[in-house]
Amino acid sequence: MKSKLGIILVLLCVVSFYIYDSKDIKKTKQQEKEVLINGKIVNTADDKPIEGVTIAIQGTNPKSLSNANGEYAIMARGDQELVFKHPKYKSLVIVAKDAKAIKMEATNPDDVKRLQEDFEKAK
Known part of the structure; x- marks a missing residue:
């Protein structure tokens, strides 16, 4: 009787671990699914669309460009950074699921000039 009870307990443990593990696999597969992320990029100062912004997934090669209306689309997972x-304009890094309406701030020309001068001095 004790041996039958022991076998039943072992089987219940194995089955429960299998069920628990299969739920984690499903969650992981859902997180890995790429979806179409799209949005609009505008200038912070006047809300005009920005054309020619490069949108890339952090650490990978797939890229996209914004059109004349500031609109873009790229395939990515929601947890990836764009x-x-x-x-x-100043570069931005945003989590893909939050990247619908992007506002980019223009680079200060004085900052660019200073960086170029510092680069020349470093040579």
Whole structure:
């Protein structure tokens, strides 16, 4: 009788671990699913759309560009970070699920000039 009870307990433990593990696998697969992330990029100062912003997934190669209306679309997971870059604006890094309405701040021309001078001095 004790041996049957022991076998039943072991089987219950194995089954419960299997069920628990399968739930974690499903969660992981859902997190890995890429979806179309899209939004609009505008200038902070006047809310005008910004064309030619490069949108990339942090640490990977897939990239996209914003169109004349500041609109963009890229395939990414919701937990990935998107990098927004434009030569005339400060770069941004935003989690993909939060990247719907992006406001980019123009780079201060004096800061750019100072950085270029510092670079020349370092040579």
